[in-house]
Amino acid sequence: MTAAISFKGLSRHFGDVRAVDSVDLEIGAGEFFVLLGPSGSGKTTCLRLIAGFERPTAGRIWIFGEDATAAPPYRRPVNTVFQDYALFPHLNVRDNVAYGLMVRGDAKAARRKSADEALALVALDGFGDRKPSELSGGQRQRVALARALVMQPKVLLLDEPLGALDLKLREQMQGELKTLQRQLGIAFVFVTHDQGEALSMGDRVAVFDKGRIQQVGSPEDVYDRPETPFVADFVGASNVLSADMVHDLVGRNAPASLRPEAIRIGFGPLAGVVHARAFLGSATRIEVDCDGQKLKVLIPKGGEVPQMGDSVTLGWSEGALHIMDSANG
Amino acid sequence: MAEARRAPLSDTLWRRPRLLLALLITPPLLWLGIVYLGALFALLAQSFFSIDEFSGLISYELTLKTYAELLRASNLDILLRTIAMASAVTVSAAVVAFPIAYYAARYARGRWKAVFYLGAMLPLWSSYLVKVYSWKLILAKEGVLNWLFETLHLAWVLEAYLAIPVIGGNSLSVSWTGTFLVFLYVWLPFMILPIQASLERVPPSMLEASGDLGARPGQTLRYVILPLALPGIIAGSIFTFSLTMGDYIVPQIVGTSARMIGQAVYQFQGTAGNIPLAAAFAVVPIVVMGVYLTLAKSAGAFDEL
Numbered sequence: 001m002t003a004a005i006s007f008k009g010l011s012r013h014f015g016d017v018r019a020v021d022s023v024d025l026e027i028g029a030g031e032f033f034v035l036l037g038p039s040g041s042g043k044t045t046c047l048r049l050i051a052g053f054e055r056p057t058a059g060r061i062w063i064f065g066e067d068a069t070a071a072p073p074y075r076r077p078v079n080t081v082f083q084d085y086a087l088f089p090h091l092n093v094r095d096n097v098a099y100g101l102m103v104r105g106d107a108k109a110a111r112r113k114s115a116d117e118a119l120a121l122v123a124l125d126g127f128g129d130r131k132p133s134e135l136s137g138g139q140r141q142r143v144a145l146a147r148a149l150v151m152q153p154k155v156l157l158l159d160e161p162l163g164a165l166d167l168k169l170r171e172q173m174q175g176e177l178k179t180l181q182r183q184l185g186i187a188f189v190f191v192t193h194d195q196g197e198a199l200s201m202g203d204r205v206a207v208f209d210k211g212r213i214q215q216v217g218s219p220e221d222v223y224d225r226p227e228t229p230f231v232a233d234f235v236g237a238s239n240v241l242s243a244d245m246v247h248d249l250v251g252r253n254a255p256a257s258l259r260p261e262a263i264r265i266g267f268g269p270l271a272g273v274v275h276a277r278a279f280l281g282s283a284t285r286i287e288v289d290c291d292g293q294k295l296k297v298l299i300p301k302g303g304e305v306p307q308m309g310d311s312v313t314l315g316w317s318e319g320a321l322h323i324m325d326s327a328n329g
Numbered sequence: 330m331a332e333a334r335r336a337p338l339s340d341t342l343w344r345r346p347r348l349l350l351a352l353l354i355t356p357p358l359l360w361l362g363i364v365y366l367g368a369l370f371a372l373l374a375q376s377f378f379s380i381d382e383f384s385g386l387i388s389y390e391l392t393l394k395t396y397a398e399l400l401r402a403s404n405l406d407i408l409l410r411t412i413a414m415a416s417a418v419t420v421s422a423a424v425v426a427f428p429i430a431y432y433a434a435r436y437a438r439g440r441w442k443a444v445f446y447l448g449a450m451l452p453l454w455s456s457y458l459v460k461v462y463s464w465k466l467i468l469a470k471e472g473v474l475n476w477l478f479e480t481l482h483l484a485w486v487l488e489a490y491l492a493i494p495v496i497g498g499n500s501l502s503v504s505w506t507g508t509f510l511v512f513l514y515v516w517l518p519f520m521i522l523p524i525q526a527s528l529e530r531v532p533p534s535m536l537e538a539s540g541d542l543g544a545r546p547g548q549t550l551r552y553v554i555l556p557l558a559l560p561g562i563i564a565g566s567i568f569t570f571s572l573t574m575g576d577y578i579v580p581q582i583v584g585t586s587a588r589m590i591g592q593a594v595y596q597f598q599g600t601a602g603n604i605p606l607a608a609a610f611a612v613v614p615i616v617v618m619g620v621y622l623t624l625a626k627s628a629g630a631f632d633e634l
Contacts, residue, residue: 080538088539099552
């Protein structure tokens with residue numbers, strides 16, 4: 001089967017800055033694919049390269065097997081939901097949604113019907129005559145979604161679409177987007193810097209750092225089996241144990257990741273002093289200083305929380321320590 | 330609290346914001362009300378008086394006779410000529426200014442932005458008369474433009490153009506084309522700056538969204554950029570249109586002997602002493618602008634303000 005999107009050695013440099021640095025990537029048709037990374041890691045530039053808003057400095061892009069490297073945005077079978085929604089302020093909601101159909105030359109009645117259907121799909125029936133300025137942030141978000149979906153793209157690109165929404169609305173929209181993607185069966189390429197969002201929504205996640213992909217895999221892969229210290233730290237804020245320490249513990253000379261929630265207090269190979277404590281609501285996080293290596297430990301509610309300055313012993317169940325052999329960072 | 334006693338005025342004003350507002354707004358309101366609107370109404374009132382043809386004295390009886398005089402063939406010519414010139418200057422200024430403003434708003438950054446502002450504003454810094462006289466020299470028969478055409482062996486093109494009735498003439502400096510070019514030059518900054526300001530407020534993502542939805546660049550220009558720049562174009566056109574309609578120096582120095590409204594006002598209130606007719610002439614641009622703005626408003630040009 002042809003991949004929906006395929007990158008080969010793709011780079012985008014802005015002067016000396018390598019925003020995207022020779023990236024190879026394949027995104028399957030019908031996949032919910034997340035580009036995850038801190039700001040400035042190149043994930044948004046990658047999305048813009050797919051949409052055609054940026055021209056690659058080097059490398060090639062294929063969209064469903066067709067070389068799209070030099071294709072302008074208006075010739076690509078992909079549509080974008082923008083971070084700032086980018087709704088046209090001079091058009092009402094229906095005309096915003098029907099914009100793509102209008103420039104394509106659809107008849108007025110046909111595009112009105114399609115636009116109203118798309119608005120119904122995002123639960124905004126009856127909002128067609130309003131101006132974007134009269135809608136809330138969440139509603140504008142839905143209009144932007146309807147405007148992209150009405151074009152029946154083969155790939156939908158979403159650039160941190162939930163960033164401006166409050167927590168509750170964001171969680172609701174995460175669920176709706178996931179359902180919508182399954183329902184439509186098209187590929188979603190979703191950019192976010194929120195690792196929780198990435199893990200809960202993605203079929204696969206690509207973790208970006210400094211213009212390069214650190215790891216591509218299922219959410220379970222990148223969470224449980226991070227391949228580089230960066231991934232371990234960025235996804236779920238894991239403890240990264242130095243190679244020396246791992247050597248002392250298990251005799252292998254490579255860094256390892258150890259999840260804060262996998263550490264048990266009481267019995268084990270490491271000892272240290274509690275030097276920070278933070279109450280998080282559902283759990284308490286403490287930081288233990290073991291000869292200079294600081295380890296975060298998550299104690300669920302109900303567990304016994306040691307005091308500041310207490311000496312504690314740390315242990316974990318077998319398999320919790322993930323050794324990063326292929327580490328390159 | 331001890332601090333408070335040292336600034337009783339600030340404290341009083343802080344506690345009574347309405348008093349502060351009143352103090353701030355009264356002087357400009359007085360200026361606008363008495364000096365500006367007062368003078369305008371005095372002018373308007375003059376236009377309803379008439380002049381006694383035998384004695385040359387103004388009769389202070391309200392009448393529409395003066396306005397009827399505006400419609401006499403020779404006066405009507407002046408009105409139509411001026412409106413046509415103002416329209417041509419406005420449309421051309423919009424066409425010339427738009428690409429410049431677009432470039433400045435979308436592409437110029439840092440130093441180039443400064444160069445743009447300087448370039449757009451520089452003509453406004455030198456004396457208006459100096460600029461108009463320079464243009465007379467440029468456009469004259471012995472001027473640099475003629476020389477350029479001759480050097481390029483294109484003199485016949487210029488001659489063919491000058492042979493066209495109405496817009497042509499003996500040389501560019503005594504033709505309507507000359508008047509038009511000078512107007513276009515002197516008012517262009519007033520068109521560039523508002524368009525640039527309106528384009529500055531269009532986020533780049535909006536243009537990307539248009540392309541993303543399948544619009545070719547020409548369609549994006551027509552359906553997104555132009556509608557969003559419209560308030561700026563209207564604002565600019567108010568400047569160029571009203572400035573051209575009221576001007577009496579440019580047509581005096583460059584162009585034919587046929588008069589425009591500004592010159593008519595100047596002559597009727599000065600040499601001819603016919604203040605009522607001068608006032609009636611001066612009312613015309615105000616009415617035309619009023620009609621223009623009403624039409625623009627009903628066409629939805631200000632919906633995005």
